[in-house]
Structure formats: C-alpha cells, structure tokens
Amino acid sequence: MNILKTAFLGTASVMGLAGCATSSTQPPNIASTGLLICAQNELCPAVKVTWNEQERSHLKITAYLPSAKEDYDIQQFVFLIDQKPYSYTPAAATTHEYINRMVPHRSSNYIVVPSSFLSTFKNAKDIELKLVTDKGNIPLYTTYS
Numbered sequence: 001m002n003i004l005k006t007a008f009l010g011t012a013s014v015m016g017l018a019g020c021a022t023s024s025t026q027p028p029n030i031a032s033t034g035l036l037i038c039a040q041n042e043l044c045p046a047v048k049v050t051w052n053e054q055e056r057s058h059l060k061i062t063a064y065l066p067s068a069k070e071d072y073d074i075q076q077f078v079f080l081i082d083q084k085p086y087s088y089t090p091a092a093a094t095t096h097e098y099i100n101r102m103v104p105h106r107s108s109n110y111i112v113v114p115s116s117f118l119s120t121f122k123n124a125k126d127i128e129l130k131l132v133t134d135k136g137n138i139p140l141y142t143t144y145s
Contacts, residue, residue, distance in 0.1 A: 061110060095109070
C-alpha cells in the first residue's frame with residue numbers, strides 16, 4: 001500500500017507542477033534581441049526586431065550602439081543579402097541615452113520594413129547589416145553555409 005500511495009502522490013505532484021508551468025495566454029508582443037559577435041575593442045551593436053505596433057504588416061528593426069566614448073548618429077541601415085543591397089533610412093532622429101559608468105553612451109535608431117522583407121533571408125548564404133553613422137560605417141556580418 002505504501003508503494004501505491006507514493007506512486008500516486010508522485011504522479012499527482014508531477015501533474016500539478018506541469019499544470020502550473022503551462023499558460024493559455026499568449027504574450028501581446030513578441031520580440032527578439034541579441035548581441036552580434038564582435039571582436040575585442042570593436043563596437044558591438046544589438047539588433048532588435050519587433051512587429052510594428054501600428055501596422056502588423058511591418059516590422060520595426062532597432063539598432064542599439066553602445067560606446068564607452070561617444071554618441072553616434074545612425075543615418076542609414078544597409079542590408080547586403082548575397083551582395084544585393086537593401087537600404088533604409090531611419091524613421092526618426094537617433095536617440096542617445098546614458099546607461100551606466102561602464103557603457104556611458106548608447107545610440108539607437110530604427111527602421112520600419114514590410115514583414116515580407118524577411119523572405120529575402122530565407123535562402124541567403126551571406127547577410128551583412130551595415131549601420132551608416134556620422135563617424136563611419138559599422139559592418140555586422142552573418143554568414144550561412
């Protein structure tokens with residue numbers, strides 16, 4: 001009887017925990033962000049892609065450029081997808097924020113693109129995102145083989 005009782009309590013506990021871990025609600029916004037691979041002492045932007053809140057048929061692509069020394073004016077996003085350029089001008093002026101003593105400067109700007117733009121990535125072998133700034137171009141590479 002003790003073994004049966006232990007097995008029943010163990011099964012009930014697992015089912016109870018599984019029920020607590022699941023949720024039937026979906027988050028209102030889904031976003032992806034991450035650091036790109038950069039060499040030491042190289043500017044290393046983060047890129048975030050979200051659905052445009054006003055028009056779901058478009059995506060908002062935001063670039064965050066942290067720097068210990070200065071602010072940057074992000075003037076253009078240029079995607080090179082298998083050597084074919086796609087250039088976009090930011091939708092607004094670059095914003096500059098103070099983050100902390102370690103990274104005192106963060107410049108950010110965004111573009112709005114049709115969600116169909118993602119289909120150009122589907123079979124791409126080489127993807128480069130270049131941020132055109134007032135202090136020069138900042139290339140970011142991704143290669144798929």
